[in-house]
Structure formats: C-alpha cells, structure tokens
Amino acid sequence: MTEDNTKSLTEDEIKLYDRQIRLxxxxxxxxxxxxxxxxINLTSVGVEICKNLVLGGVGGITVVDGSFVLEQDLNxxxxxxxxxxxxxxxxxxxxxxxxxxxxxxxxxxGQNWAELGNLEGFIKDFDMVVATxxxxxxxxxxxxxxxxxxxxxxxxxxxxxYGFIFADLIxxxxxxxxxxxxxxxxxxxxxxxxxxxxxxxxxxxxxxxNCVIENxxxxxxxxxxxxxxxxxxxxxxxxxxxxxxxxxxxxxxKFPSGLNKRIEEVHIGVDELREKGLAVSRKLGxxxxxxxxxxxxxERLTRQAYCEYEPVSSVLGGAVAQDxxxxxxxxxxPINNFAVMDGYRDELRVYTL
Amino acid sequence: MNYGEIHVLDLDTIDLxxxxxxxxxxxxxxxxxxxxxxxxxxxxxxxxxxxxxxxGNIMDTKQFPLSFxxxxxxxxxxxxNLEARMYVNKVCLFTKVPLMESGTxxxxxxxxxxxxxxxxxxxxxPKSTPKAFPVCTIRSTPSKPVHCVxxxxxxxxxxxxxxxxxxxxxxxxxxxxxxxDDDETKNSLQEANELIELKFSIVRAAEDLGDSPDYSFVDSxxxxxxxxxILRLLRMENLWTSRSKPTPLNYSEYSLVIKNLEDSGxxxxxxxxxxxxxxxxxxLQTFVKSTIRLTKRLRLEKEIYxxxxxxxxxxxxxxSSNLRSYIFDIPxxxxxxxxxxxxxxxxxxxxxxxxxxxxxxxxSIHYFISGKxxxxxxxxxxxxxDSSVPERFVNTSKLxxxxxxxxQCSIVRGIANLDIGTLTLxxxxxxxxxxxxxxxxxxxxxxxxxxxxxxxxxxxxERPLKDFIRDxxxxxxxxxxxxxxxxxxxxxxxxxxxxxxPDLTIPPFREQQEEEEEGEEDDEIVAELGNSDGIVILDxxxxxxKRSNEETDExxxxxxxxxxxxxxxx
Numbered sequence: 001m002t003e004d005n006t007k008s009l010t011e012d013e014i015k016l017y018d019r020q021i022r023l024x025x026x027x028x029x030x031x032x033x034x035x036x037x038x039x040i041n042l043t044s045v046g047v048e049i050c051k052n053l054v055l056g057g058v059g060g061i062t063v064v065d066g067s068f069v070l071e072q073d074l075n076x077x078x079x080x081x082x083x084x085x086x087x088x089x090x091x092x093x094x095x096x097x098x099x100x101x102x103x104x105x106x107x108x109x110g111q112n113w114a115e116l117g118n119l120e121g122f123i124k125d126f127d128m129v130v131a132t133x134x135x136x137x138x139x140x141x142x143x144x145x146x147x148x149x150x151x152x153x154x155x156x157x158x159x160x161x162y163g164f165i166f167a168d169l170i171x172x173x174x175x176x177x178x179x180x181x182x183x184x185x186x187x188x189x190x191x192x193x194x195x196x197x198x199x200x201x202x203x204x205x206x207x208x209x210n211c212v213i214e215n216x217x218x219x220x221x222x223x224x225x226x227x228x229x230x231x232x233x234x235x236x237x238x239x240x241x242x243x244x245x246x247x248x249x250x251x252x253x254k255f256p257s258g259l260n261k262r263i264e265e266v267h268i269g270v271d272e273l274r275e276k277g278l279a280v281s282r283k284l285g286x287x288x289x290x291x292x293x294x295x296x297x298x299e300r301l302t303r304q305a306y307c308e309y310e311p312v313s314s315v316l317g318g319a320v321a322q323d324x325x326x327x328x329x330x331x332x333x334p335i336n337n338f339a340v341m342d343g344y345r346d347e348l349r350v351y352t353l
Numbered sequence: 354m355n356y357g358e359i360h361v362l363d364l365d366t367i368d369l370x371x372x373x374x375x376x377x378x379x380x381x382x383x384x385x386x387x388x389x390x391x392x393x394x395x396x397x398x399x400x401x402x403x404x405x406x407x408x409g410n411i412m413d414t415k416q417f418p419l420s421f422x423x424x425x426x427x428x429x430x431x432x433x434n435l436e437a438r439m440y441v442n443k444v445c446l447f448t449k450v451p452l453m454e455s456g457t458x459x460x461x462x463x464x465x466x467x468x469x470x471x472x473x474x475x476x477x478x479p480k481s482t483p484k485a486f487p488v489c490t491i492r493s494t495p496s497k498p499v500h501c502v503x504x505x506x507x508x509x510x511x512x513x514x515x516x517x518x519x520x521x522x523x524x525x526x527x528x529x530x531x532x533x534d535d536d537e538t539k540n541s542l543q544e545a546n547e548l549i550e551l552k553f554s555i556v557r558a559a560e561d562l563g564d565s566p567d568y569s570f571v572d573s574x575x576x577x578x579x580x581x582x583i584l585r586l587l588r589m590e591n592l593w594t595s596r597s598k599p600t601p602l603n604y605s606e607y608s609l610v611i612k613n614l615e616d617s618g619x620x621x622x623x624x625x626x627x628x629x630x631x632x633x634x635x636x637l638q639t640f641v642k643s644t645i646r647l648t649k650r651l652r653l654e655k656e657i658y659x660x661x662x663x664x665x666x667x668x669x670x671x672x673s674s675n676l677r678s679y680i681f682d683i684p685x686x687x688x689x690x691x692x693x694x695x696x697x698x699x700x701x702x703x704x705x706x707x708x709x710x711x712x713x714x715x716x717s718i719h720y721f722i723s724g725k726x727x728x729x730x731x732x733x734x735x736x737x738x739d740s741s742v743p744e745r746f747v748n749t750s751k752l753x754x755x756x757x758x759x760x761q762c763s764i765v766r767g768i769a770n771l772d773i774g775t776l777t778l779x780x781x782x783x784x785x786x787x788x789x790x791x792x793x794x795x796x797x798x799x800x801x802x803x804x805x806x807x808x809x810x811x812x813x814x815e816r817p818l819k820d821f822i823r824d825x826x827x828x829x830x831x832x833x834x835x836x837x838x839x840x841x842x843x844x845x846x847x848x849x850x851x852x853x854x855p856d857l858t859i860p861p862f863r864e865q866q867e868e869e870e871e872g873e874e875d876d877e878i879v880a881e882l883g884n885s886d887g888i889v890i891l892d893x894x895x896x897x898x899k900r901s902n903e904e905t906d907e908x909x910x911x912x913x914x915x916x917x918x919x920x921x922x923x
Binding site for chain 1: 354355369370372373374376379395397398399400459460464497627628689693698699700701702703704705706707708710711712714715716733734735737743744745746747749
C-alpha cells in the first residue's frame with residue numbers, strides 16, 4: 001500500500017461507500033482506495049472478483065488475460081456481449097468494468113501472464129495478487145514469486161458445481177471481534193494462529209473483546225496434511241470430516257490446464273483423476289478411503305472440470321473479494337489456506353494444509 | 354442459469370448508496386426504478402431467459418393478486434423487511450410455491466429454502482422485532498445516545514415541524530414506579546403544551562422571516578428544551594435517587610456568538626464535518642442553522658417528516674440529540690453515526706450479497722433437476738448462513754421440519770373459488786358445513802378479526818360476501834362446537850362461477866395461544882424497521898445463529914413498510 005492513507009476520503013466518496021463504511025470505517029475505506037490489485041485471468045470467478053473489488057472501491061486493479069472471447073464465455077462474463085466473440089477478453093470487458101466505478105484506476109493487459117517480460121518486477125508494484133484458473137505448475141510459479149516479494153496471493157477456480165480458493169497471506173495480523181462470553185485468551189489458537197493482544201469494550205450494549213489474531217501461512221509448494229492429521233487423527237474421523245473433494249480438487253490441478261479451451265475439448269479421465277486423488281491423499285496423510293468411498297463426486301468432477309457455472313463463481317468470487325478486503329482493512333480472519341466448494345451440498349469448507 | 358422466464362419485482366428507486374454493491378445500476382440511473390433498470394441492464398448478457406420487470410409493492414393485491422403468484426414455479430425473496438417477508442411466506446403457504454428466502458446484513462447472511470408444509474417456513478421460528486424503549490426513558494431519563502436520537506427524531510422533530518407526535522403523550526400506569534407516575538404525566542403534559550406554543554412561534558416566524566429576520570424564536574426553543582425542561586425534570590427528585598442528575602444547558606455562555614452569526618447572516622453557512630464530533634457551540638450553531646432552514650421551508654411545505662436523507666432534518670436531529678446527550682452526560686455522536694441510528698441503516702456490501710445470491714440461485718436447482726419434486730428437493734436442499742468458525746466459510750444445515758405450533762404453517766388453509774358478488778354469507782356458511790362436516794355451526798371472521806357470522810350474530814347472513822371482503826382476502830372459519838380446528842380460506846373471486854371449496858383434512862380442535870398484543874404498545878416507541886436499500890437485507894436479529902437465544906417480541910407493530918427487491922422466477 002502506498003503511504004498516502006492519511007489522505008482523507010472526499011464527501012462524495014463517503015456518500016457512495018456509505019453502506020460499507022458503516023461496516024469497516026472511513027480509515028479502512030481509505031486503505032481500500034490506496035490499494036493496487038493484480039488480477040490474473042478474467043475467468044468467470046475472475047469476473048466476480050473484479051466486480052466486487054471495483055464496486056468496493058480499491059484504488060487500482062490491473063487485469064491480465066491474453067485469451068480471446070469464446071461463445072461459452074458469454075454465459076459467465078457479464079462484462080461482454082455476443083459482439084465480443086473473438087476479441088481479446090480484457091479489451092472486450094474493459095468498458096463495462098470501468099462503468100461499474102469510474103473512480104477505480106483500471107488497467108487491462110491483453111497478454112498471457114506467462115508472456116509478460118519481467119514478471120517479478122511486474123508483481124512487486126502490487127499490494128495483492130489474485131489469480132484464477134491456474135493449474136498446479138502455474139500456481140507454483142506465481143506463488144513462488146509472491147513469496148519472494150512478500151506479496152499476498154489468492155487463487156481460485158470454478159469447476160461446475162465445485163471450486164476452490166487458495167490463500168497465502170504469508171503473515172497476517174487482523175482484529176476480530178468476539179462476544180465477551182466467548183472469553184478469549186492471549187495465546188495459541190491452533191498451529192497457524194494465535195491471539196497476540198485483546199482489548200475490551202462495549203458495542204451496542206454487548207460486551208466485546210477485540211482480539212488481534214496473528215495468522216501464519218504456507219506457500220502452495222509446502223502444503224502438507226499435517227494440520228488435517230492433527231485435527232482428524234483417526235481414519236474414522238477423516239472419512240467423516242474430510243471431503244473427498246479436497247484431494248480430488250488438488251489432483252485436478254495436476255492435469256494440464258483446460259483453461260480457455262472449448263469445453264467439449266476438455267477431457268479428464270475418471271481413473272486418472274482417482275489415481276492422482278489417491279496419490280494426493282497419501283501425500284497429505286489422509287486415508288485413501290476418503291476418495292474410494294465417493295465415486296459420485298469423482299465422476300461429477302471429471303465431467304464438470306473447467307466448466308464455469310455462474311452461481312458458484314458468484315459465491316467464490318464473493319468469498320475471495322471479501323477476504324481481499326478483510327486483508328486490506330485488517331479485520332476478520334481470512335481463509336487459511338485451502339477452501340473447497342461443493343455446490344451440491346452448499347458447503348464451503350476450509351482446510352489448513 | 355437460463356431459467357425460462359424471470360419476473361423482477363421491486364417498489365424502490367435507485368439511490369447513490371446502492372451503487373457500492375448493486376452492479377446493475379450506474380450513477381445515471383439514480384432515482385430510476387430498480388426493477389426496470391435491472392432488467393434493462395442484463396439485456397446485453399447472453400441468456401435465454403425472458404425478463405419482465407414490475408415496479409410495485411409486493412403486498413399490493415390489486416397489482417399482484419394471488420393468481421399472479423400461482424403462475425410461478427419458484428419465488429426468490431430478497432426483501433429488507435419483516436412484514437413483506439411474512440406476507441410472501443403466507444402467499445407461498447396458500448399457493449404451495451417453493452420459496453428461496455434470503456438476506457444479508459454486513460458480512461452476515463443466510464439463505465433458507467422453504468418448501469411449504471414440508472420444511473420450516475419463515476414464520477416457524479419467531480423473529481425479533483426492532484428494539485423499543487419505554488417512553489419515560491426517552492422523555493425523562495435517557496442513558497444512551499440512541500435514547501437522545503429517538504427523542505430528537507420521534508418527539509422533538511415532529512412536534513416542531515411535523516404533524517406532532519402522539520406516540521409520546523404518556524398514558525397512566527406505564528411506569529415501573531407508580532409514585533412517579535402522576536408527577537411525570539403532569540410534567541409531560543405541561544411540556545407538550547409548551548411545545549405547542551413553540552410550534553406556533555415557528556409558524557409565526559415562518560411567515561415573518563423577511564428582510565430583517567428576527568431569530569429570537571430559536572433562542573426561546575433552545576432555552577425551553579435544553580434548560581427549562583431539564584430544570585423541571587430535576588424537580589422530580591425521585592427520578593434521580595439512583596441516577597446521576599442532568600445539567601441544564603447554560604445558553605448565556607453561547608448566545609452572544611450565535612447572535613453575532615445570526616446578525617452577520619453567516620449562520621446558514623455553518624457546516625460541520627459529518628465525521629467529527631462537534632463541540633457544544635458547534636452543535637448549537639448547527640441546531641440554530643437547521644431550525645432556521647426548516648422554519649423557512651415550512652412556508653412552502655406545511656409539514657416536514659423526518660427523512661435521513663434530508664440534510665436539514667438530519668442536522669436538526671443530530672445537533673439536538675447531541676445537546677441532550679451533553680446535558681445527560683452521554684457520549685456525543687458524529688452526524689454520520691446519528692444518521693445510522695435515526696435512519697436505521699443496515700450495512701451492506703457487494704461480497705456478502707454475491708455469496709448469498711449465489712447460494713440462493715444454487716438452492717433452486719434441486720427443485721428443477723428433481724422434476725419439480727418438492728420432497729426430493731426439500732431433502733437435498735440446505736440452509737446456508739454465515740459461519741463463526743474458521744473451518745467453514747459458511748454454515749450449512751439440513752432443512753428443519755415445520756414447527757407444529759407455527760402460527761402460519763400449522764394452520765390448514767386452502768383457496769376458495771367463488772363469486773363474491775352473488776354468494777351470500779348464508780350460502781357460504783351452508784356450503785362450509787356440508788363440505789367439511791361441521792357438527793353444528795361455524796363462525797366466520799375476516800383476517801383482521803372482524804366477526805361476520807356466528808350463532809348469535811346473524812345480521813349479515815343475507816348480504817353478499819363482497820360487502821365484507823375483496824378478491825384475495827382471507828376468511829377464518831372456526832367450529833362452534835370446537836371439534837375441528839380453525840381453517841383459513843383465501844377467497845379468489847370468479848364472477849358467475851359456482852362455489853368451489855378446497856379439499857382439506859382438518860385436524861381436531863387445538864386451543865389457540867393468545868398473543869399478548871395490546872397493552873404494551875402505548876409504552877413504547879418502536880424504532881422504524883429498515884429504510885435501507887440493499888439487494889438483500891435482513892435484520893441482524895433475524896440471524897439464525899442467534900435466534901435461539903434472542904428474546905422474541907412480536908407485539909411491537911411495524912410501522913413502516915418498504916419492500917426492496919423481490920425476484921420471482923418461472
């Protein structure tokens with residue numbers, strides 16, 4: 001963030017952002033306005049993230065995507081229309097993004113991120129990198145750079161009624177409000193978070209505790225099942241508490257990317273996904289039974305991989321954008337670190353890997 | 354999702370404060386109809402759905418009769434107030450149309466799929482209504498900023514600029530301590546009379562404010578409400594035995610500065626930042642300025658009602674509540690904060706709305722992929738609400754069974770098709786007894802408890818139903834022998850047609866739980882329910898996470914009705 005936070009918001013801005021300033025305060029809105037976000041790939045969930053951040057009033061957003069509009073994109077990208085087919089996606093979307101909130105400094109770059117020259121130099125100017133639609137190799141590349149530059153990183157994709165969010169905020173402190181009844185104490189909460197200070201107060205006649213919570217994150221390359229094993233230490237618990245979607249989603253990331261392909265051309269084999277899912281399970285130390293007992297999810301995920309579905313994008317795009325905003329305003333507890341969405345069960349579970 | 358036909362319904366128009374989250378609206382659309390603008394805004398999108406906009410109130414039975422609702426496969430509620438939610442819930446119970454009920458407040462939200470009579474309905478779990486305060490707290494013994502804001506907005510403002518406030522004329526027997534009662538009632542009546550005097554002085558001043566304005570009426574107002582009324586309260590010593598005493602305002606400390614501002618004509622230029630807490634002098638300046646401006650407006654407007662977006666009104670309420678707070682040693686608030694309290698503004702953000710809208714849309718697929726099988730859909734659907742634990746981004750739970758004591762969905766109801774113009778009450782009664790096999794006789798009443806017929810009230814028997822009800826009204830039928838339970842019949846008017854009563858299985862009679870409805874109302878000022886304007890707004894109190902340990906109070910009337918967005922799907 002630039003050091004210009006003290007520059008106060010104008011009266012017009014306060015009026016426009018009234019309903020959210022009442023949630024996080026004027027100062028936090030100032031943090032938002034002074035932030036610069038990099039959004040890699042304007043997928044359906046990318047569109048939702050972009051919409052939410054632009055409406056929320058971030059200072060600037062740079063959207064990088066070298067793909068061209070396909071017929072199938074029209075269903076999931078409300079920035080474009082049927083005349084956009086064949087055009088560069090970011091350029092076709094630019095006008096309607098800008099109209100959402102002309103105060104936001106929008107930059108669009110019609111190039112694949114991997115083809116940008118000095119990627120490291122490019123990323124370092126941003127407060128946050130949000131990428132969508134990446135596979136494992138790509139996540140490793142970008143997350144490696146964000147770690148090196150100590151820039152927080154989010155990544156999300158939608159696969160039909162399924163999807164995921166990965167977060168690497170490196171180290172993050174935020175204030176979370178609790179009822180005093182929950183009587184929080186300074187000290188370790190779990191293996192990745194601890195309360196470092198508490199202040200008490202009264203809000204709307206309720207006694208509250210404002211806890212400053214410190215969260216430590218892992219980069220994608222270091223994900224392990226340690227935390228799951230700590231929490232769900234028996235096979236029985238794992239079968240009950242760990243969704244098969246977790247290893248399967250991580251396994252899907254190991255396939256070559258199906259991004260920007262015509263959906264008819266994306267083929268994920270059931271057996272191959274199962275094999276990779278079992279391998280991920282072994283690596284994370286999760287019982288293989290978790291995958292073996294849920295053929296239904298396995299089959300659905302192979303059929304729906306890389307298929308973008310608007311309601312799921314709306315949920316995940318809302319969740320990512322809210323987390324980004326929470327990070328910027330230093331409030332609440334952002335996702336740490338891998339969340340999987342199951343649209344059949346209306347679940348969005350968070351696993352600390 | 355390409356649903357065949359979607360009807361979008363909203364009575365509201367677009368406001369600047371909507372634009373932080375409602376991505377279909379632009380600056381240029383401010384003041385335009387939300388429904389019409391939303392439908393226009395999605396035209397460029399590639400979808401196969403036919404969209405129809407309706408600008409109107411969902412509770413308007415002329416515009417939206419029952420037949421309108423019966424034409425849909427599913428209804429999505431994204432309303433911002435309890436009254437309209439309850440109304441649509443009831444409509445869905447009559448029509449058996451599945452309802453996706455949703456709402457957000459700030460970062461919290463929820464989606465509740467409702468399959469009528471199969472799952473919990475919106476009324477199955479009592480909802481808490483807005484906080485209410487005893488009148489004596491507002492009038493005599495405020496202890497929180499909200500008490501002073503309520504006093505300024507619901508009492509002082511309407512007394513001086515509006516049609517007056519009957520809410521606050523006290524009645525006997527409302528205090529915990531009966532000894533205080535007489536004194537306080539007398540006191541209040543005297544205050545009220547003096548306020549009427551002040552109102553006259555304002556009306557006179559409004560006529561006279563010409564080239565060389567005389568602002569002395571403002572001085573009189575200040576002295577009366579911030580000094581004399583407080584001195585009078587202080588004389589009621591029993592009020593202050595267990596409370597700290599208020600300190601009357603010493604206006605002479607400030608009057609000279611105010612006078613100079615008035616004389617120089619600069620008083621109307623006073624403007625305090627809405628983000629800063631003003632000093633006493635600044636609040637007095639704002640009070641004088643807003644009083645003058647409102648008084649001038651009275652020449653044209655006759656009566657002014659408080660509106661949070663009316664800057665003069667807001668400044669008046671903000672400054673007078675702060676001056677009162679100062680007197681009672683209560684923390685002062687910024688104008689921004691007062692606006693939130695007085696306007697009952699609920700925070701709203703794009704992200705939470707996107708999350709809950711996504712889940713709401715997702716919930717609907719179970720019904721359609723099951724071939725519109727409510728049983729299958731009810732089993733597969735989940736209620737979604739915000740989570741307080743890091744392991745889940747949202748909480749998810751199976752849909753609960755209907756509450757057996759629910760005042761809405763435990764009642765047997767159906768739709769009666771008949772011709773209200775020709776069918777007499779007598780014939781209707783006879784048909785009811787034949788169709789449902791009542792042992793002896795029935796009693797028939799309207800939904801607002803007006804008795805039309807029972808065995809010793811036969812005056813109306815030969816009159817047609819149209820003398821008592823309109824198309825879409827509900828009639829309550831009860832068994833005079835108390836063998837069968839009460840039923841509700843929604844009357845659908847079909848001119849020239851024979852009466853058709855619905856097939857109903859009526860359970861045995863159950864004692865009705867009396868609601869403690871009357872009696873408490875007089876003591877309470879009811880904070881107005883939401884005036885806010887998000888896509889999906891739900892009062893925080895209604896959050897299911899909290900509902901189990903919330904006090905519920907359904908006795909408070911909801912005074913203001915306002916609907917936001919209702920989306921109806923076909």
